[in-house]
Amino acid sequence: MELKNLATDPKYQHQGYAQKLVEFIEQKYKNDFDILQVGTGDSPLTLPFYKKIGFKVSGRKRNFFVDNYDHPIFEAGKQLVDMIYLQKKL
Secondary structure, eight states, X not given: OEEOOOOOOGGGTTSSHHHHHHHHHHXXXXXXXXXXXXXXXXXXXXXXXXXHTTOEEEEEETTHXXXXXXXXXXXXXXXXXXXXXXXXXX
């Protein structure tokens, strides 16, 4: 199963909402799926979050953001180039 577009309003970040949402999804679907996967940019904001809650890097799609967007995408001052895939066993 793949989780897409997880985002928290900045005024509510760092309060545990995203982590609780992922935990809910894990519990709800643990009997239906073996793996939960996410894809994200190589960002200093998102990668540590996913790693903290137990996801492990499983792959990389080179130049994903460069090839699929008509403008550069930046997060935390870093241009996103590759899509990083992370997985967690349910």
